[in-house]
Amino acid sequence: xxxxxxxxGGLVQAGGSLRLSCAASGRTFSSYTIGxxxxxxxxxxxxxxxxxxxxxxxxxxxxxxxxxxxSRDNAKITVYLQxxxxxxxxxxxxYCASRKGNIVTTPxxxxxxxxxxxxxxxx
Numbered sequence: 398x399x400x401x402x403x404x405x406g407g408l409v410q411a412g413g414s415l416r417l418s419c420a421a422s423g424r425t426f427s428s429y430t431i432g433x434x435x436x437x438x439x440x441x442x443x444x445x446x447x448x449x450x451x452x453x454x455x456x457x458x459x460x461x462x463x464x465x466x467x468s469r470d471n472a473k474i475t476v477y478l479q480x481x482x483x484x485x486x487x488x489x490x491x492y493c494a495s496r497k498g499n500i501v502t503t504p505x506x507x508x509x510x511x512x513x514x515x516x517x518x519x520x
Contacts, residue, residue: 399423399495399509406491406514409483415516417478419493427471430496433478434504435489435516442492444502448476456500461487483518490515 405417419431432447446457446467455467466479476493491514494507501507 399426399429401493401495401509401511403491403493403511403514406516408517408519411483411485411518411520413483413518414479414481415483417480417491417493417514417516419476419478419511421474421476421495423474426474428497430498430500431467431469431476432494432496432500432502432507433467433476433491434494435487435491436513437489440489442504444504445491446478447500447502449500451499454500456502458502480516483516485518485520488516488518 400422402420409415428450430449433445434442435445436442444458448455448467448469464482469476492511494510496507
């Protein structure tokens with residue numbers, strides 16, 4: 398079992414930056430794909446980015462390409478989401494999730510989830 402804890406959310410002005418962290422437990426963390434999702438009030442949970450257990454493989458939603466960067470530090474069993482050039486429409490609760498296997502964008506294909514961290518971008 399993998400336990401995930403997100404941190405780093407907060408309030409930021411449009412154009413600003415935040416770095417989210419997803420700290421994991423478990424000795425097999427390096428073999429998991431980790432995804433980031435967000436969910437705004439009244440909307441479905443949406444895929445943002447994911448990083449594979451295979452070295453160097455990342456995937457981003459079109460809405461965040463060029464603005465967000467996902468990375469992982471297996472020694473620290475942590476995945477990061479650097480968010481730059483933030484927009485008001487990025488406002489949501491951000492979740493990280495893990496799965497065995499390759500990157501997918503469907504939330505239901507991920508096995509373990511964190512509790513989420515709120516990101517609010519003011520205009």
